[in-house]
Amino acid sequence: xxxxxxxxxxxxxxxxxxxxxxxxxxxxxxxxxxxxxxxxxxxxxxxxxxxxxxxxxxxxxxxxxxxxxxxxxxxxxxxxxxxxxxxxxxxxxxxxxxxxxxxxxxxxxxxxxxxxxxxxxxxxxxxxxxxxxxxxxxxxxxxxxxxxxxxxxxxxxxxxxxxxxxxxxxxxxxxxxxxxxxxxxxxxxxxxxxxxxxxxxxxxxxxxxxxxxxxxxxxxxxxxxxxxxxxxxxxxxxxxxxxxxxxxxxxxxxxxx
Numbered sequence: 001x002x003x004x005x006x007x008x009x010x011x012x013x014x015x016x017x018x019x020x021x022x023x024x025x026x027x028x029x030x031x032x033x034x035x036x037x038x039x040x041x042x043x044x045x046x047x048x049x050x051x052x053x054x055x056x057x058x059x060x061x062x063x064x065x066x067x068x069x070x071x072x073x074x075x076x077x078x079x080x081x082x083x084x085x086x087x088x089x090x091x092x093x094x095x096x097x098x099x100x101x102x103x104x105x106x107x108x109x110x111x112x113x114x115x116x117x118x119x120x121x122x123x124x125x126x127x128x129x130x131x132x133x134x135x136x137x138x139x140x141x142x143x144x145x146x147x148x149x150x151x152x153x154x155x156x157x158x159x160x161x162x163x164x165x166x167x168x169x170x171x172x173x174x175x176x177x178x179x180x181x182x183x184x185x186x187x188x189x190x191x192x193x194x195x196x197x198x199x200x201x202x203x204x205x206x207x208x209x210x211x212x213x214x215x216x217x218x219x220x221x222x223x224x225x226x227x228x229x230x231x232x233x234x235x236x237x238x239x240x241x242x243x244x245x246x247x248x249x250x251x252x253x254x255x256x257x
Contacts, residue, residue: 018215022095024064029053030084031139035167036191036250037089048250049088055242059233063225068097072140073109073150085223089215094142100221105231106214107243108252112205114168114184117177127206136170136182137162143183144211160194168192175202183210187252194251202254 031038045067053065065086068080076095078084087103089110090096093105114127130145133146134159137155142148146155155161162179171183171192186209193200217234219227235244247253 024061027063027065027086027224028068028084029065029085029086029088030070030075030078031067032070032075033166034072034089035188036252038188043067048246048252049108051246051249052088052243055246056233057236058238068250072138077219085220087218091150091213091215092216092218093213095148096218101218102221102227103218104216104227104234106216107234107238108215108247109183109212110187110215111209111212112183113143113189113209114181114183115174115189116181116204117174118202118204122204124207126204127208130159130181132160133180135159135163136173136179138170139163140169144209145183148211171199171203175199190253191251 013252029049031040033040035047037047038049039045050067053067056063056065068078068084070083075087076099079087079099079101089108092101116122116126137143139152140150142150146159149155152163155163164173167184170179170184171189173179174182189205217230219225219230234243244253
């Protein structure tokens with residue numbers, strides 16, 4: 001029995017598809033609650049990182065990136081256990097110096113600022129000294145004023161600081177005047193104030209950064225893909241304007257008029 005050319009083509013396509021899908025190697029990406037980059041809640045998971053993962057998967061067929069959840073403090077232990085190979089929006093200075101990771105070129109600039117309750121007689125001089133001010137931060141985060149030491153015992157022994165589990169609580173407590181100063185990522189603050197513009201008048205925001213950083217990705221040495229391969233892909237996304245569109249979508253930056 002003869003099989004037509006069209007049927008042969010269809011069979012060949014059917015046989016090829018499964019192998020093309022299977023050929024994509026999985027690359028696990030560790031994420032922890034770090035709004036607006038990754039937002040974990042009981043209802044949903046979102047943020048910038050899931051959007052970037054979709055871009056990475058759409059831009060090529062060689063690798064399939066998938067998310068693996070961890071926590072800000074547990075991420076080092078989970079990395080050593082081999083639960084993920086890659087982290088986005090991470091700095092090598094945030095406790096990764098003794099781990100087998102290599103950093104990509106940065107693709108997003110960020111930093112952390114101080115906030116305080118806005119009062120008529122309060123200006124930028126208020127942020128010049130920490131002194132005995134009651135401070136708020138996030139457990140597991142690395143801060144410039146503490147020389148990037150995130151150990152909670154160290155922070156509590158050396159500063160009058162209360163550590164919370166997210167940055168939104170910091171803003172709310174400052175707005176309620178239940179602490180003197182809080183520290184938040186500017187990217188988070190921009191996103192938050194876009195959603196809650198009424199809070200602008202309640203907050204005094206430092207013009208100076210506590211720390212600045214160049215966000216990139218950290219990749220396990222010996223992972224299925226190379227840092228050069230990642231750099232090329234991020235560069236392509238940047239050249240096409242895909243990354244800038246994400247920054248604007250999540251209100252990390254405002255478009256220039």
